[in-house]
Amino acid sequence: MYDVVVIGGGNAALCAAITAREEGASVLLLEAAPKEWRGGNSQHTRNLRCMHNQPQDVLIDAYPEEEYWQDLLKVTGGKTNEHLARLVIRSTETCREWMKKHGVNFQPPLSGALHVARTNAFFMGGGKALVNAYFRSAQNLGVVVKYETKIKELDLKDGKFIAAIGEDGTRYEGKSCVLAAGGFESNREWLREAWGQNESGEWPADNFIIRGTRFNQGNLLKFMLDQGVDAIGDPSQSHCVAVDARAPLYDGGICTRIDCVSLGIVVNNQAKRFYDEGEDFWPKRYAIWGRLVAKQPQQIGYSIIDSKSVGRFMPPVFEGVKANSIRELAEKINLDPDQFEQTVREFNQACVKGEFNHTVLDNCHTENLSPAKTHWAVPLDTPPFYSYALRPGITFTYLGLKVEDDAAVRFNNIPSPNLYVAGEMMAGNVLGQGYTAGVGMSIGTTFGRIAGKNAARSALSQSALIQGAM
Structure with missing residues (x-):
């Protein structure tokens, strides 16, 4: 029997496993994926949003607590627990x-259109390097890792963890447990149920x-809810x-994101x-656009820019559809040419000339146009024109387990x-x-370490009580 069983293999699970081991507990980490796909969504991350005075x-500069909190409050619309945040x-x-102690290296962040030089610390080599560093550190510390181990249920008694049970029926007993197995974003049927018709x-979830x-x-989230x-x-x-829209169904990661939305217009x-x-700014708004596109007919949109925007955003992995006129572009992407020309014409006429600075x-900005464009509104008038087709891209779901600190x-x-939770399962x-941008890793790192520490202390206190009774 291990002191602590950690279920999951991403950032939160690894932070929990390493912390529990540092506290002196024996640790077993159970990862559903094979070794080559280990790390969950963390392998696709790039940075951590950091407070600093x-x-x-x-x-660079400073990013104090209150500004961080206001940024979070704004994007969540108040749907957040302020104490935990x-x-x-x-x-x-x-x-x-x-993190550095366990092999994670940082690099100067990207500048320009991403606006994160002050707020986010980037991982050298990205999330994959972070995951690999944590796995190396965990195993060097003596954490036992089992891959391709899917947990279907837990043996619980009056809210107390007894064992994790694999799909093959194997029992993994522990004195305590950390749940960090992610959300349900890969479960198409559950997404259909959540989004409905x-x-x-x-x-919508079909697209x-x-x-x-x-x-x-x-699976583990559903079991716990039940x-x-x-x-x-x-x-x-x-x-x-x-x-x-041409991205692969799974594991496309950051390179499939389209970052030119704020520099042009988006049409359905x-x-x-x-x-x-x-x-x-794009890092504060990029995560609303998947939901916006999901509510459009056939769950598709088109980001449209002209040649003035080229070089001002992170280029995507696929080239955009290119045309020398708005009408030609409409024909290439199968939009009604007359309506498309009208939309662009009305936008161009509504643009108020100012000092453009992305x-x-x-x-x-625009005037007398609905919806308005508040910043970076410049006419689309310089060919060639480009279009990038958009689909909703789910990263992780927010339904989870309620916690305190x-x-x-x-x-x-x-x-x-003796049962704790971290990462996507409580985000x-x-x-x-x-x-x-970067707050998911902030949550996983924080609560992974808290869960690991408390799980270890719970397990070791049980051991002490057993030894004292002998």
């Missing part, structure tokens, strides 16, 4: 030293692309971004705009004495809706 190595925010000021009789791992089926665990979050809410398949493309919230799983508001406590 002054410049810190790769972070601030706990996460404060932990990001100091966690990078711990729209007014046209379509099932979703899964940006990350195919292994997050939500056990009557305290839950939080709307099953239809998720980190949902607009990705290239009726060639009509449907939202303010320039509402705010690195600040500039004064280029001890990361303990709760039943009727009573904390389990909905902080993210009721919306997203801002």
Whole structure:
């Protein structure tokens, strides 16, 4: 029997396993994926949003707690637990030293259109390098890792963890357990159930692309919900971004994201705009566009730019459709040419001339146009023109287990004495809706370490009681 059983193999699970081992506990980590696909969605991440009151190595200027909190409050629309959110925010000021200790290296962040040089610390080599570093550190510390081990259920008694049970019936007993097995974003049937049908009789989830791992089926999450665990979050809410419609069904990751939305216009398949493309900086708004596209007919949109925008955004992996006129572009992407020309003409006429600057919230906006474009509104008048077809890309879901700052799983508001949760399985406590770049890793790192520490202490206190009784 191990002191701590950790279920999952991503950032939160690894932080929990390493921390529990540092506390002196024996640790078994169970990863559903094979070794080559280990790491869950964390392998596709790039950075961590960090609070800091002054410049810190790769972070410039300052990003104080209150500004971080206001950014989070804005994107969630108030659907967040302020106490837990601030706990996460404060932990990001100091966690990078711990991360470095376990092999994670940081690089100066990208500048320009991403606007994250001040707020986010980038991993050298991306999420894959982070995952590999953590696995090396965990195994060097003596954490036992088992791959291709899918857990179908837990043996629980009055809210207490007894054992994890694999699909093949194998029991993995432990004195405590950390659940960090991700959400249900790869489970198409559950997504269909969560999103339902729209007014046209379509099932929007059928057109979703899964940006990350195919292994997050939500089996353990569903089991816990069926056990009557305290839950939080709307099953239809998720980190949902607009990705290239040509992206693979799974594991396309960051390179399939389309980052030129704020520099042009976005239309649906009726060639009509449907939202303010320039509402705010892209890292604060990119995660709303998947949901916006999901609500459009046939769950598709088209990001349209002209040649003035080329070089001002992260180029996607696939080239856009190119044309020398708006009408030719419409014909190439199968939109009604007359309506498309009208949409572009009305947008161009509504643009108020200002000082364009894609690195600040500039004064280029539209007037007497609905929906408005608040910033970076410049006429689409310089060929060639480009189009990128968009689909909703699900990263992770927000339905999860309700927690307090001890990361303990709760039943009727009573904390389990030895069962804890971290990562996507509880992110909905902080993210009721919306997203801002890097905060998912902030939540996973913070609560992974809390869960690991408390799981270890629970297990070791049980051992001490047993030894004292002998």
